Amino acid sequence: MKASGELKVEDLRVSFQTAQGTVRAVNGVGFVVKPGDVLGVVGESGCGKSATLRAIAGLTQPPGHIDGGRVEFDGRELTGLGRGGLRRILGNEIGFISQSPFGALNPILSIERQFRNVIKAHRRASARECREIALKALRDVGIAGPERVLDGYAHQLSGGMAQRVVIAMATVHNPQLILADEPTTALDVTVQRQILDLITGLIAESNRSMLIVTHDLGVVAQYCTRVLVMYAGQAVEEGTVDQVFRTPQHPYTQALLAAVPKVGGEIRGLQGGLPDLINYPSGCPYADRCPKATEVCVETRPPMVRAGQGRRTACHHAAGEVAGYAAARS
Amino acid sequence: MPLLEVENVVKTFRRGGGPAVRAVDDVSFSIEAGQTMTLIGESGSGKSTVARIVLGLERPDSGRVVFDGQDLTAMSPRDLRAKRSTLTAVFQEPYESLNPRMKVESIVGEPLKLFDRTLSKAARRDRVVASLEEVGLGAGILRRYPGDLSGGQQQRLGIARALILSPRLIVLDEPTSSLDLTVRATILTLLKELQLRHSLTYLFISHDIATVRYFSTNTGVMYLGRFVERGPTEEIIDDPRHPYSVALLSSTLSTDPGEMKPARPLTGDAPSPTTRFPGCPLVGRCPVQVDECATRPVPMTSITPTRSAACIRVRPGTAGPERNEAPS
């Protein structure tokens, strides 16, 4: 039996060195994922979702660099572990699923060989045992003819099949925590639903947890327990899905939800784009697009503060718990 | 009379010496002027091929495309070219459909150059600026390159180019799929405004059901190159009848927390696109199939005055039997 597996991220900072200067991709992000939680991470493309996830998994590669912060998993600090220590945890206690299954699979090794490598990285097993384990893992993700898949190569699989294989590999050691970066973005909705049912089923069975990056608010609404909204490398709002979707407090979250078509309703878009991440603004990064911005917003960066039971918001003029948005919507 | 009528269109592709793919298999629909018709269906179901045939970019093996009373499929290439000025398109990847080495002015003005050679350079620039203003971009970007623009601005540029010939019908093939939600909303509201202002007719392709509902009057559901259901958008989304539409729509996720619909999945994966079906293409995956389905052809049949479906178990009237008998 593995231990509790709480993930705690504090003040995480990631930057990328480019010819133009240092891109501040992640600027002090912090949150906790408790066992049983499925935390959805949303925000405009380029806001640092993938950089955050990769930093947690120790997958940050040059020109990326972790400038600061702590990542604690199951009581151990991952940021101080070094390559060897991290490798023992990743794939074993933490599973990682990326957006592109074909990027994650090796094109020249058979699926069986890749499974064997994944299994043997964390336990002793004969080739026969590995095959048995892999067959079961493939059946668990709903693959009907697992023998044929195992004997084949990545290019013989459809996108949905390949992503199922990746999920089977990422979860073969029953990880306590799954990190998934847009795992279904490339797939059709019918396959998306099967795969999300599958992953969240695995999690619910044994009180595991997941961090899932997505740009699909339907995925968050239907599969997540909590949601973290990011903007320009910062966390700007966090709470339960009900709290954030029903009474969003941060103006960016409000804009995001106002952009979703609702039955019989109108939609509202958002002009402009993310601020310059090289000359990062010293005040609120959303100030140049925010209808509520005042002088203090431009001058001082609002910290993430408690804004009700189990929720936090980073805004000088955040809407109250029930007031504002819900009323304005009707 | 509808502005566009697509009649029994068939298109097959053959790669190398391999078996043929029926990308579009006997598809028919029509769009009234000023309305929006949407095609939905999984990737590979033939939506883009239908769009390309309507645009004259692809010739159908058989069937007709009648636009504004004229059969485009019977026209000479020269006449077709002239006609094409009233029929334009906006595609999914804004950046890929814009030449990165051309400035904004040339990109937006290019169709004018092709279709209206008599126009002076100054007059052309005026038209370009007017078109840019229509989409919320100013003359200030005339000399910029598409690479300097954001994804949303690039897609506005694509729309400005599609508008410059004052078309009557615009094909929108997933125009917002690669955009962030907040940017997508600005483009959708812009397209709606333009439609009202210029009485535009749209053929729209999207896989986002909430967008489809917001945007379109009629919807056709495609599976393996065929239409399986067609009718008013709201009815199709709220009350799909064909087992494939039921499966597709039950998989879409509502953004309202706590509104999860039960999944009504099909069994197995989609067959290879080269598979030929003497009967219904859903055979083997359909939760309510009967023996006959494998052998009897299932043409689109009208089930209400405004709706059609291609399924032998969906009968005319209001209650399709499969709704009660489907395993839940």
Ligand SMILES: Nc1ncnc2c1ncn2[C@@H]1O[C@H](COP(=O)(O)OP(=O)(O)O)[C@@H](O)[C@H]1O
């Ligand atoms: N390899 C890289 N080199 C330079 N900049 C990068 C690199 N990867 C990411 N970035 C920058 O970091 C920021 C965050 O990127 P990312 O985490 O991928 O965003 P998201 O996943 O939210 O779309 C972006 O502005 C992006 O331009």
Ligand SMILES: Nc1ncnc2c1ncn2[C@@H]1O[C@H](COP(=O)(O)OP(=O)(O)O)[C@@H](O)[C@H]1O
């Ligand atoms: N130029 C082509 N050559 C060969 N096959 C094609 C070509 N264009 C489309 N197809 C095939 O036709 C089918 C329908 O494709 P498409 O119309 O692009 O579908 P959708 O837009 O619904 O994703 C697919 O099986 C696709 O592989």
Ligand code: SF4
């Ligand atoms: S701090 Fe000010 S600018 Fe930032 S989101 Fe809040 S109101 Fe808007």
Ligand code: SF4
């Ligand atoms: S015709 Fe038969 S197989 Fe096809 S959708 Fe209807 S019931 Fe299912």
Ligand SMILES: [Mg+2]
């Ligand atoms: Mg990303």
Ligand SMILES: [Mg+2]
């Ligand atoms: Mg397409």
